[in-house]
Amino acid sequence: MFTLIFVSLFVAGWLLAGLVPWMVFWVATRGNAGVSNLPLCLFAGVVGGLAVPVLGKDDAAGIWLSMLAALAVPSLLLVARRMSLGAVARPPHQPAGEPHQE
Numbered sequence: 001m002f003t004l005i006f007v008s009l010f011v012a013g014w015l016l017a018g019l020v021p022w023m024v025f026w027v028a029t030r031g032n033a034g035v036s037n038l039p040l041c042l043f044a045g046v047v048g049g050l051a052v053p054v055l056g057k058d059d060a061a062g063i064w065l066s067m068l069a070a071l072a073v074p075s076l077l078l079v080a081r082r083m084s085l086g087a088v089a090r091p092p093h094q095p096a097g098e099p100h101q102e
Contacts, residue, residue, distance in 0.1 A: 013049070018041050018043075019041065021041060051069060
């Protein structure tokens with residue numbers, strides 16, 4: 001029973017750490033972070049946090065490192081998604097002398 005409580009607290013911490021980058025991005029873009037990114041950030045936070053003990057760092061420093069990973073992975077995911085959407089939203093480069101197409 002204590003193991004279940006212990007693991008549940010870790011998962012809740014990783015979920016909270018995964019929520020923070022989305023919330024910061026949501027406030028920074030005035031609500032334009034995308035609700036579809038929220039479950040993706042939460043999942044990435046749990047996966048990033050779980051990756052640290054799976055890879056072998058399971059001491060006291062590993063706890064803090066897993067929380068840092070649960071914060072960093074969704075942040076990197078949001079940056080990558082925003083950069084990829086920015087590339088799609090930009091119009092293609094028009095060579096000089098070509099008429100503008102819409």
